[in-house]
Amino acid sequence: MRIVVAGGGGFVGSHVCERLIGDGHAVACVDNFITGSRHNLDGIIGHPRFHLVTEDVAKAPDLNADVVFHLASPASPVDYDRLPLETMAANSLGTWRLAEIARRSGAHMVYVSTSEVYGDPLVHPQPETYWGNVDPIGPRSCYDEGKRFGEALVTSMRRAKGLSGAIVRVFNTYGPRMRRDDGRVMPELVGAALEGRPLTVHGDGSQTRSFQYVDDLVEGLIHVGLDRRTDGEVFNIGNPHEITVRELAQRIIALVDPRLPIVEIPSRPGDPQRRKPDITRMKATFGWRPQVALDEGLRRTIDAFQMPSPRVAAEHALEHAAEHIESLSPTTGAHAVPVGWAIPAVQEPAS
Ligand SMILES: NC(=O)c1ccc[n+]([C@@H]2O[C@H](COP(=O)([O-])OP(=O)(O)OC[C@H]3O[C@@H](n4cnc5c(N)ncnc54)[C@H](O)[C@@H]3O)[C@@H](O)[C@H]2O)c1
Numbered sequence: 001m002r003i004v005v006a007g008g009g010g011f012v013g014s015h016v017c018e019r020l021i022g023d024g025h026a027v028a029c030v031d032n033f034i035t036g037s038r039h040n041l042d043g044i045i046g047h048p049r050f051h052l053v054t055e056d057v058a059k060a061p062d063l064n065a066d067v068v069f070h071l072a073s074p075a076s077p078v079d080y081d082r083l084p085l086e087t088m089a090a091n092s093l094g095t096w097r098l099a100e101i102a103r104r105s106g107a108h109m110v111y112v113s114t115s116e117v118y119g120d121p122l123v124h125p126q127p128e129t130y131w132g133n134v135d136p137i138g139p140r141s142c143y144d145e146g147k148r149f150g151e152a153l154v155t156s157m158r159r160a161k162g163l164s165g166a167i168v169r170v171f172n173t174y175g176p177r178m179r180r181d182d183g184r185v186m187p188e189l190v191g192a193a194l195e196g197r198p199l200t201v202h203g204d205g206s207q208t209r210s211f212q213y214v215d216d217l218v219e220g221l222i223h224v225g226l227d228r229r230t231d232g233e234v235f236n237i238g239n240p241h242e243i244t245v246r247e248l249a250q251r252i253i254a255l256v257d258p259r260l261p262i263v264e265i266p267s268r269p270g271d272p273q274r275r276k277p278d279i280t281r282m283k284a285t286f287g288w289r290p291q292v293a294l295d296e297g298l299r300r301t302i303d304a305f306q307m308p309s310p311r312v313a314a315e316h317a318l319e320h321a322a323e324h325i326e327s328l329s330p331t332t333g334a335h336a337v338p339v340g341w342a343i344p345a346v347q348e349p350a351s
Helices: 011-022 077-082 084-105 141-161 185-194 214-225 245-256 280-286 294-305 310-328
Strands: 002-006 026-031 050-054 067-070 108-114 164-170 199-202 208-210 234-237 242-244 262-265
Touching: 002 011, 002 084, 011 026, 011 214, 067 084, 067 214, 077 084, 077 141, 084 108, 084 141, 084 164, 108 141, 108 214, 141 164, 164 214, 185 199, 185 245, 185 294, 199 245, 208 245, 214 234, 214 280, 234 280, 242 245, 245 262, 245 294
Parallel strands: 002 026, 002 067, 026 050, 067 108, 108 164, 164 234, 199 262
Antiparallel strands: 208 242
């Protein structure tokens, strides 16, 4: 299949691209690298079935695809705090553009939304039928409401224009290629432990989270994306195993250095107290369930974090990498379409 992965240069997107290439599909990754890194794609750049389109998703060229995954959005609090308008644009204008591409080429679209659409939930755990408790003008609203708009847009495109589309609400995901400085709790704690610093928790650390290893998310996304019967459906994908942030810090300390202390710092405004997915629907539809236990996922993440970070590597290799990519990518010009991905011209009826 020909599969567009918007945001394929990011943490989750790069794992999706790799998996799809490994499964024999052709992948066109659309990314402007506003929060991602070309180094996330080091393993597949140059592969004959992989095409990189370095472009804003809102200006993505016409691509003739079978499936379109939309993951392009700043995703961590640090990023969307710094990039609020870019976040809203990626989820509104970007979603609109990808929905048009999907509709015109008859592709099935998967809009990658977030558990943040549930806000600070009053229902626990959160099923897909829960409408959420979101502050539309709060510190996270560019992301939460951006994603809610994206969901409404996909829904409206289905109703008004016949788009085939599904929505996935992703819960906290972690694993190799998370940026150390992205402000999310997992890289923050693992990074601190590896640098021998105290592990900080917001408030008393009793807020709970449930952490899903990235491979489990990728498996779930592929189930939804490659099955057109998911048209019109919404799926939570996450790991329902709930732990407190303090307990997470303790697990990391046990794996890295038992002498490290935990330090409490002030709570962040708008930080949800509890978050746990109800994954009944994914289980019933696909038999999907998380496979990677927290300690195993932590071990793999800690190992990956001990390699040079993509940012550091990027600084060392920037010049060479840029030349390398330009020479490999057939898509360097704005709006250029990779070979084999053009939508066939509509035949004019003979007069
Ligand atoms: N990681 C998680 O825990 C998590 C949880 C919930 C939802 N999600 C969703 O999954 C998706 C991927 O998240 P991630 O953690 O991999 O984040 P990420 O920042 O690592 O990846 C996002 C990618 O999208 C690209 N991008 C952003 N705006 C773009 C634009 N306008 N045009 C083209 N490319 C653009 C970035 O450069 C980056 O490569 C996001 O949509 C996010 O909302 C992630």
